[in-house]
Amino acid sequence: MRCPVCRQLGTMEPIGVPDLQLTSASGTQTVHAGHRRCPNPACKTHVFVVLDPQDNSVITSYPPEVIDFDSTNVPTKIVEALEEAITCHANECYVAAAIMVRKTLEELCADRNAEGPNLKERIKALGSKVVLPQELLEGLDDLRLLGNDAAHFESKVYDSVGREEVEVGIEFTKEVLKGVYQMSDLLARLRGLQTQQTP
Secondary structure (H helix, E strand, O other): OEOOOOOOEOOOEEOOOOOEEEEOOOOOOEEEEEEEEOOOOOOOOEEEEEEOOOOOOEEEEEOOOOOOOOOOOOOHHHHHHHHHHHHHHHOOOHHHHHHHHHHHHHHHHHHOOOOOOOHHHHHHHHOOOOOOOHHHHHHHHHHHHHHHHHHOHHHOHHHHOOHHHHHHHHHHHHHHHHHHHHHHHHHHHHHHHHHHHOO
């Protein structure tokens, strides 16, 4: 699993305490519960896990596993909003996560001085402020609607905002942020390598 603190993928290590075998009152379901720690020597975070005894897969964990997010070069307010969305998602608070994805878009527009009377217009204005593939720019409006539906009680669509919708929203937002804040740095590093190799 992915460590909820250092976010590295790895096989969590037992810490010498035997797992418990727990069976439901009806006797129809059995799980194993135990303590593990992150194998990353710089982390060693303690994680409590509930495992399926059939294949040893993780049913749930605490702290919960989180979606990975590289925040390199991304402004603090945007990082904080998306990390809150990721935390809400990990704790199965999907409506709150969708609202925080929308807040991430608001912060992105504010950072790039994309102005307008509402988020729809600010997203349109963002298209002239950043260089992104057209598909990502068009997808931003769908993200706005996901957060909008989650935020407005009258829409009743918030009832259908679940894990899959939020996961796609977060992954899409990560790609947008990568395009806006990280691709130019990656390109500069690549060109720097080419300069070093040119005689």
